[in-house]
Structure formats: structure tokens, C-alpha cells
Amino acid sequence: MMPGTETPPSDSDDAGDEAIDWFVRLRAGLSSDEEKAAFEQWRAKDAENAAAFEEVLRMFGHLAGMSPSRRAQTPRHSGRRHAAAAVAVLAAALALLLSLGDVATRLRADHYAGVGERKVVALEDGSKAELDARSSIAVRYSAAERRVILLSGEAWFDVARDPARPFVVEAGEGSATALGTAFDVALIGSGARVTVNEHRVLVMSGGASVVVEEGQQSAYERDAAAGAPETVDVEAATAWRRGKLIVTKLPLGDVLATVGRYHRGFIYCVEPSACSRRVSGVFDVADAAQIISEIEMSLGLRAIRLTPFATFLY
Incomplete structure (x- = not known):
């Protein structure tokens, strides 16, 4: 391939989407040797898959303690662009939905x-x-x-x-x-x-x-x-008036809905079983990112922060 040229993307080029999917599954911890073998087989299948996964690791690997490989870099072609584009489009869409909801509410509000x-x-x-x-x-x-x-x-x-x-x-x-x-x-x-x-x-x-x-x-x-x-405990129930969030065995989904008021972005609980898990704690509402980190640790969950405006818990 001549310098400055790239292989055209094919209709079946889903390497970017597949790379993001594998990243999420690896972040959660693969549950079987068969799944691990399937991941290695997918990555070794062609350079496109390997490049797309390397790009996802480069962008988000530090969140999972992963790092891009030290081997020679694979050319940046359509798989890597696809992975980056998928993340950018997702984050932009979520940000747009949030802003539209806020605007609609403001129009009705006094x-x-x-x-x-x-x-x-x-x-x-x-x-x-x-x-x-x-x-x-x-x-x-x-x-x-x-x-x-x-x-x-x-x-x-x-x-x-x-x-x-x-x-x-x-x-x-x-x-x-x-x-x-x-x-x-x-x-x-x-x-x-x-x-x-x-x-x-x-x-x-x-x-x-x-x-x-x-x-x-x-x-x-x-x-x-x-x-x-x-x-x-009324003081605990209205602790937000003092800049605190105090919860006792509250479903994670409800807690995230409340934390979302203090976070300029989107926080989503991916798995229904995780969303129903109970959370207890005293949190400072001024630091939404710290609240998410504490919930991660206490419930043994994982978070992927695609951008400062999009966080996924699973």
C-alpha cells in the first residue's frame, strides 16, 4: 500500500463496533475460557480488528488498567476511525438528548x-x-x-x-x-x-x-x-439542602437519577440486575465523579467514561 493511502471500508466492516463491545466485556471480566478464546480469535482474525481494539484501548484503556500493545503500530485505517466515530456519535447523541430535555423543561418552568x-x-x-x-x-x-x-x-x-x-x-x-x-x-x-x-x-x-x-x-x-x-430521618432525606446526598439501601437506579442532577452529562446503569442493587452512603453532591467512583468500589461495579458527558456502569 502506498504511503498516504488507505484500504476502503467494506460493507461488512464492523470492527469498530465489535472492538467497543469486546472492551466492555473485558472491562466486566470475561466469564469463561471459551469467551477468552473467542476474543483472541477475533483480534487475530485480521489487522482491522486488532487496529480497532488498539484504538479503543488508546482512548479508554486507562479506565480498565489496560494499555495498548507495545508492538509495531497497525496502520490507522477504517476500523480505528470507526471505533472513534462510534464513541463520538454516541456521546454527542446523549448530550443532545439531555440538552433537549432541559430546554423543554425550561420552556414550561417559571x-x-x-x-x-x-x-x-x-x-x-x-x-x-x-x-x-x-x-x-x-x-x-x-x-x-x-x-x-x-x-x-x-x-x-x-x-x-x-x-x-x-x-x-x-x-x-x-x-x-x-x-x-x-x-x-x-x-x-x-x-x-x-x-x-x-x-x-x-x-x-x-x-x-x-x-x-x-x-x-x-x-x-x-x-x-x-x-x-x-x-x-427527615434531616437525611432532605440532606441535599446542605449539599449532601444520604441514602440507605436505595436502588442504584434511583441514586444515579439523583446524582444526574449534579453532573453535566449522562450516567447509565447498563444491566438491570446492577441497577436494582442497593446503595447506602453519605456523599458530597459537589463531586459527582467521586460519587460514581465510590459506588463502583462499594458495589464491585465497573464504569466506562466514554467522554466527560457519558458514563456507563455495569
């Missing part, structure tokens, strides 16, 4: 806290709303009712007394009506979680209602009644 930001909002009736990072509300006050819609994230409310106009927080197709002064509402999955700091809150969902007392918490999913109130 008040919004950005990534890693907490914001205190003084409402017109003297009530106060404190927004966690990546959280937003829409305010719909009328002569008969004070309604706030939690569009994203989590918010804490300190409600001004006005018996003539109930204070209602709408969240996840349910609602929480203040029967006192202070409570917290967080969107979780298709529903929401309500934690009461002071007095009581009437939680309505799925055509049923339950009164949650001070020091208690209840949660509901879409089209389902709220669960029976449970006594909780």
Missing part, C-alpha cells in the same frame, strides 16, 4: 435550578420554594388555590398560612396538599416521594389519599395509591 445549582424562590404569597439541582417548578396561583407543579427534580416548600387558598404541589400525576408548613417533594420514576418536615400533608394519587404526619414519608407511582406513611 423557576429552574441548573446542573449542580440550588435555588431559593420567594413566591408571591410569602411561601418559599427551595429547588435542588436540575429541578424546576411552574406556579399556577388563582383566587381559590395556590398550585405549584414540580416539573423536574426535587423541591422543599415552606408554606405561608392562608386557609382560604390551599397550597398544592402537583407531581407525577399525584399531589401533596399542605396541612401545615414545610415538606419536600421529589419526582421518583413515574411518581413522587413526599417527606414532611412540619405538621401534615395530604397526599393524593390513584384516586386515594393518605395523610402524612411530621417526620414521615410516603411515595406513589403513576395510577397507584400512595404507600402507607413511614417514619424517616
Whole structure:
């Protein structure tokens, strides 16, 4: 082959995609000798495969303690370009989806806290709303009712007394009506979680209602009644107001959703079995990368950070 020329890519050139797939499997730890042999056979099959895998190692191998081989470098042709392009396209797509979601929410919101930001909002009736990072509300006050819609994230409310106009927080197709002064509402999955700091809150969902007392918490999913109130450590449940995330045996998927508020990027739990594993700990929300590292270590998981904006846990 003449200097400066490259072999044209063929229709069957999937070396880049296959290299990324093998990298992920190796990162997790191959489970059998047969799989190890299959990997070696694939890499030895032709120079294209070897080059693509070397490129993936060059970009991300330090994350897994792997390094590119010291043998003579294979020419950089279509397999390596394919691997790099696949990673770039994936990261760009994820970043675009995140930005579009944030923009759509901002258009609906009256008040919004950005990534890693907490914001205190003084409402017109003297009530106060404190927004966690990546959280937003829409305010719909009328002569008969004070309604706030939690569009994203989590918010804490300190409600001004006005018996003539109930204070209602709408969240996840349910609602929480203040029967006192202070409570917290967080969107979780298709529903929401309500934690009461002071007095009581009437939680309505799925055509049923339950009164949650001070020091208690209840949660509901879409089209389902709220669960029976449970006594909780309110200070721990609202630790985000002090820059902390305190969780006790919470599913990893829920924890990652919360961490995502403080991270300008995408964190995805690849395997359902891993997403359901329980996490406990006290974390500093100012350092999302450290939270991911601690979760990796405590649960024996692995993370691939394709870019600063795309992290995969498995």
C-alpha cells in the first residue's frame, strides 16, 4: 500500500463496533475460557480488528488498567476511525438528548435550578420554594388555590398560612396538599416521594389519599395509591439542602437519577440486575465523579467514561 493511502471500508466492516463491545466485556471480566478464546480469535482474525481494539484501548484503556500493545503500530485505517466515530456519535447523541430535555423543561418552568445549582424562590404569597439541582417548578396561583407543579427534580416548600387558598404541589400525576408548613417533594420514576418536615400533608394519587404526619414519608407511582406513611430521618432525606446526598439501601437506579442532577452529562446503569442493587452512603453532591467512583468500589461495579458527558456502569 502506498504511503498516504488507505484500504476502503467494506460493507461488512464492523470492527469498530465489535472492538467497543469486546472492551466492555473485558472491562466486566470475561466469564469463561471459551469467551477468552473467542476474543483472541477475533483480534487475530485480521489487522482491522486488532487496529480497532488498539484504538479503543488508546482512548479508554486507562479506565480498565489496560494499555495498548507495545508492538509495531497497525496502520490507522477504517476500523480505528470507526471505533472513534462510534464513541463520538454516541456521546454527542446523549448530550443532545439531555440538552433537549432541559430546554423543554425550561420552556414550561417559571423557576429552574441548573446542573449542580440550588435555588431559593420567594413566591408571591410569602411561601418559599427551595429547588435542588436540575429541578424546576411552574406556579399556577388563582383566587381559590395556590398550585405549584414540580416539573423536574426535587423541591422543599415552606408554606405561608392562608386557609382560604390551599397550597398544592402537583407531581407525577399525584399531589401533596399542605396541612401545615414545610415538606419536600421529589419526582421518583413515574411518581413522587413526599417527606414532611412540619405538621401534615395530604397526599393524593390513584384516586386515594393518605395523610402524612411530621417526620414521615410516603411515595406513589403513576395510577397507584400512595404507600402507607413511614417514619424517616427527615434531616437525611432532605440532606441535599446542605449539599449532601444520604441514602440507605436505595436502588442504584434511583441514586444515579439523583446524582444526574449534579453532573453535566449522562450516567447509565447498563444491566438491570446492577441497577436494582442497593446503595447506602453519605456523599458530597459537589463531586459527582467521586460519587460514581465510590459506588463502583462499594458495589464491585465497573464504569466506562466514554467522554466527560457519558458514563456507563455495569
